[in-house]
Amino acid sequence: MTGTSPRAGDELPPLRIPITRTLIVAGAIATRDYQDVHHDVELAKEKGSPDIFMNILTTNGLVGRYITEWAGPTARLRQVRIRLGAPNYPGDEMTLTGTVTAVRGGTAEVAVTGRNRLGAHVTGTVTVEFPGAPPPDPRPSIGRDRG
Template identity: 65%
Template sequence: MSGARTADGVSVGDEMPALAIPLTRTMIVATAVASRDYQDVHHDPDLAVERGSKDIFMNILTTNGLVDRFVTSWAGPGAVVKRIRIRLGAPNYPGDTMTLTGSVTEVDGSLVTLAVRGENALGVHVHGDVVVLLPHGTA
């Protein structure tokens, strides 16, 4: 597998390349609807403001999916995500950019733990850890 990472080819402290994700209104609405999250704060700006937000904002299912995409893009097609544990902070609003970063914090045989963080103009949107199962072999 070209570009695939292996458990033997990663070490604690390895940094993942940053991934900048433009947060468009269309993306926020479409991903909320695609995940069957019909809460009005994810698609109706007037109701979001009425409920105390400055605008619509991204739902947690989308954030979880973007964290998964970030990790699997780095890890390669042989990786299996075993656990994603994240916490949300500042909202992701339309017109901003979320930049995901991460690093390897533990390697235990084939299991690799990654610390991930996503920041936008307001601060930390998401942080947590992801455990992936990587194949063995040389990178």
């Protein structure tokens, strides 16, 4: 982010992530996901997949990275809601994009999509808080005393 407050409609710069075998296997190990489809090509093929594929926890981490790189080091992820679609296989490139859909006080909601050659790998919404921003006024704006 450029140091200005986010506004609804702001588009985040895209982030391109090469999907390598190392990324897939390391992500699975780091998240303690030992399912064979994330590290063993032959067993993944036996189960109907053309290759190993990325797990949802790695995808979740990459979405978090994308948002925090945009929002800055003091930002806090408050909620990440994602859904997987097309798998990320070795040799793919996933491009993450995002759009700010709402801003409320010191938080912003960002719609995120990660696409690869097969289509949307991940779609979702992330709520990010910007510490130090004024909290939202809980009073309704209609009839507020303007003193």
